[in-house]
Amino acid sequence: MSTQASKLEALMDAHRNGNGGTRVIAITSGKGGVGKSTLSANISYVLASRGFKVGLMDADIGLANLDVMFNVRAQKNILHVLKGEAGFEDIVIPLEENLYLIPGESGDEILKFSDATIVSRFIDESQMLEGLDFLIIDTGAGIGDTIQMFLRAADDVVVVTVPDPAAITDAYAMVKVISRIKSDLYMVVNQVRSQKEGAKIFDTIKKVASGNIGEDLQLRMLGSVRYDAHVARSVKQRVLACKELSNIAPAVEIESIALALADKKEHKMLDRGREGGIGTFFKKLLGQF
Ligand SMILES: Nc1ncnc2c1ncn2[C@@H]1O[C@H](COP(=O)(O)OP(=O)(O)OP(=O)(O)O)[C@@H](O)[C@H]1O
Numbered sequence: 001m002s003t004q005a006s007k008l009e010a011l012m013d014a015h016r017n018g019n020g021g022t023r024v025i026a027i028t029s030g031k032g033g034v035g036k037s038t039l040s041a042n043i044s045y046v047l048a049s050r051g052f053k054v055g056l057m058d059a060d061i062g063l064a065n066l067d068v069m070f071n072v073r074a075q076k077n078i079l080h081v082l083k084g085e086a087g088f089e090d091i092v093i094p095l096e097e098n099l100y101l102i103p104g105e106s107g108d109e110i111l112k113f114s115d116a117t118i119v120s121r122f123i124d125e126s127q128m129l130e131g132l133d134f135l136i137i138d139t140g141a142g143i144g145d146t147i148q149m150f151l152r153a154a155d156d157v158v159v160v161t162v163p164d165p166a167a168i169t170d171a172y173a174m175v176k177v178i179s180r181i182k183s184d185l186y187m188v189v190n191q192v193r194s195q196k197e198g199a200k201i202f203d204t205i206k207k208v209a210s211g212n213i214g215e216d217l218q219l220r221m222l223g224s225v226r227y228d229a230h231v232a233r234s235v236k237q238r239v240l241a242c243k244e245l246s247n248i249a250p251a252v253e254i255e256s257i258a259l260a261l262a263d264k265k266e267h268k269m270l271d272r273g274r275e276g277g278i279g280t281f282f283k284k285l286l287g288q289f
């Protein structure tokens, strides 16, 4: 058996043994270039290194694609699986122990699949991914329809912003749109000079949100991540900060964000029992719910 196949076998075994369900977390932003891919990749790495099985889905085709960051080449994506041209085992790329890249699709073609037979075969096939503890989705920036569908289908949504005023305005616009489809929402302020700066930005957004959106939305701070030139360079050098530069401040901060997400998963999974997971996520995404 090839190494790739045996690594995928480990994922399917986890499914057969039952692992308590998959938590689907979408990482999004109003403005582009704020650090979604950097955070998605590093959070996924931290969770995987702690023993969780993690799928990292690229739902964005930007300049710094996740496959570029991890130095792998994705030939096929979930659209091929939907079309019946590939199975999940052909598209999933094992990156590290417990960490799997699931190449997604940024266009809206994925949402045009309404044929019930195709969708149901796809959802059956996706059961192989039930072995995942987390599915982290790197969405594109902005409030396009496809992105909104991903956010609607996810269990948790994390909005990333940076301190510049344009990004804050766009993050708030994003929070407002998401408040129509979610009742709770997490924020990360990236590229800050200090934790204090991050907290201040979050407070401002939260005040505006409570004033305009009302108290129905639970907006929570997940953490701030400091700016560090090593991180800016790390992406170009295809180095994961949390793996190879794990002592620098932003790596430590991203690690604590990842562990906070792990903690929330444990609690929420207890609340809701075994419903949810990958099958439910894809059903919601493809409009079957
Ligand atoms: N904390 C940080 N400190 C320094 N540089 C950072 C930090 N976070 C991200 N960057 C850098 O900012 C740039 C944009 O990051 P990234 O590609 O992760 O953003 P993105 O939101 O995924 O962008 P896009 O919207 O284009 O997909 C990258 O060069 C990255 O290295």
Ligand SMILES: [Mg+2]
Binding pocket: 036, 037, 038, 060, 062, 064, 065, 138
């Ligand atoms: Mg990106």
